[in-house]
Amino acid sequence: MAERGAHITTAPPDDGRPSIFEVVAQESLMVAVRPALHHIVKVLAESNPARFGPLWRWFDELYTLLDLLLQQHYLSWAGASFSENFYGLKRVAVGKSLGLRGKEYWRSLALLVLLPYLRVKLEKFINRMREEEDYSIQNPTSFRKRCYKAVLASYPFVKLSWEGCFLIYQLRYILWNTSHHSPLLRIAGVQLTRLTLEDLQAMDAATEKMASAQSTLSVGAILKKALGGVSVTVSSGLSLGVFFLQFLEWWYSAENQETVKSLSTLPAPTAPIHFDLVTYSPLLPKLKTVCPLCRKVRVNDTALGTSGYVFCYRCAYYYVKNHQRCPVSGYPTELQHLIRLYTPDG
Incomplete structure (x- = not known):
């Protein structure tokens, strides 16, 4: 044989x-x-x-x-x-x-x-x-x-x-x-x-x-x-x-x-820098709930795994699809980096 x-x-x-x-x-x-x-x-x-x-x-x-x-x-x-x-x-x-x-x-x-x-x-x-x-x-x-x-x-x-x-x-x-x-x-x-x-x-x-x-x-x-x-x-x-x-x-x-990840632990990422209040949004009391793209209260909160910023899902989806980067930090981003967030009361 x-x-x-x-x-x-x-x-x-x-x-x-x-x-x-x-x-x-x-x-x-x-x-x-x-x-x-x-x-x-x-x-x-x-x-x-x-x-x-x-x-x-x-x-x-x-x-x-x-x-x-x-x-x-x-x-x-x-x-x-x-x-x-x-x-x-x-x-x-x-x-x-x-x-x-x-x-x-x-x-x-x-x-x-x-x-x-x-x-x-x-x-x-x-x-x-x-x-x-x-x-x-x-x-x-x-x-x-x-x-x-x-x-x-x-x-x-x-x-x-x-x-x-x-x-x-x-x-x-x-x-x-x-x-x-x-x-x-x-x-x-x-x-x-x-x-x-x-x-x-x-x-x-x-x-x-x-x-x-x-x-x-x-x-x-x-x-x-x-x-x-x-x-x-x-x-x-x-x-x-x-x-x-x-x-x-x-x-x-x-x-x-997978072997490398099992042998080492990734360090916790640092918190993102605060937005510039002058150019970001006049709604200071609701700053944490406003989407940086549409400037409205977020719907279907979605974070970008490359930067940590949170947006509306539709806003983040279409922006990343067209530009392949984070709209705030500019880091290269793909659609697979979109992470939908679910709150206990959502």
């Missing part, structure tokens, strides 16, 4: 077809990079909301831009994505001996950069709809509410079908029934193979040619050189820090955080 498993999951030495372990490892690399960078930006935004707050709010777009520069550089230079090149793999157009050309190149770039961005946005949209469903933000009889319910009911089955399609492709790849371990590679019209000595020599020659071509001082050459420099800097930094990023992913995983 073990010999059969080894035969299935490994390829002959003279075969350029990568093993299932190699293709899964290169996919998990980029999956580990995003949450690690996301946590770094979150720490920076919490330390200085005024300076680094926009990085937190526009993280998805900024990460996609960096990913575009990174993947474009590696597809043009090595004929592979960053993670594929890191594991010594390359993309080859199906039925062609040359590297990526024309439509295969643009399909690969779109599926590597645009598809993950759309998937992240879809996940956030679904999470927002679930929160609105849980807290009954929308009118239950409205057409929009019925559409939300239909989307929420069908999304788990769509996601199951999506993940199941990838699983089927991986099983077929293990059993040598297909040359694609992912349906995205089939859509792009490419397949993965191992890098050869000739490929490495061609990459070195391309690097030298690019350096000599960029010695001119034209505007196009300067711009191309600047973009190439940014791509090389990002790729080099990721190559050097890939193991550190994977360590961060493990360190901030849910399982490890």
Whole structure:
């Protein structure tokens, strides 16, 4: 049984077809990079909301831009994505001996950069709809509410079908029934193979040619050189820090955080500073019961876990949904940080 498993999951030495372990490892690399960078930006935004707050709010777009520069550089230079090149793999157009050309190149770039961005946005949209469903933000009889319910009911089955399609492709790849371990590679019209000595020599020659071509001082050459420099800097930094990023992913995983919390107790947070009475509200006797946003007596008291300030639920919900920060302190805040307060007489 073990010999059969080894035969299935490994390829002959003279075969350029990568093993299932190699293709899964290169996919998990980029999956580990995003949450690690996301946590770094979150720490920076919490330390200085005024300076680094926009990085937190526009993280998805900024990460996609960096990913575009990174993947474009590696597809043009090595004929592979960053993670594929890191594991010594390359993309080859199906039925062609040359590297990526024309439509295969643009399909690969779109599926590597645009598809993950759309998937992240879809996940956030679904999470927002679930929160609105849980807290009954929308009118239950409205057409929009019925559409939300239909989307929420069908999304788990769509996601199951999506993940199941990838699983089927991986099983077929293990059993040598297909040359694609992912349906995205089939859509792009490419397949993965191992890098050869000739490929490495061609990459070195391309690097030298690019350096000599960029010695001119034209505007196009300067711009191309600047973009190439940014791509090389990002790729080099990721190559050097890939193991550190994977360590961060493990360190901030849910399982490890539970262990850390069980071994240490968090200090009690300090009380928030008092509001400025000149700009806050003239109703000084009712100051403790007034919402800082609507300036009325609070309804459905809700605290923000990041700052401790209390608002009306609707005021806090829509403000955090639109601005992703506390309206008083400016700390980065998400909808999951809303804490509804219930009084014994409420």
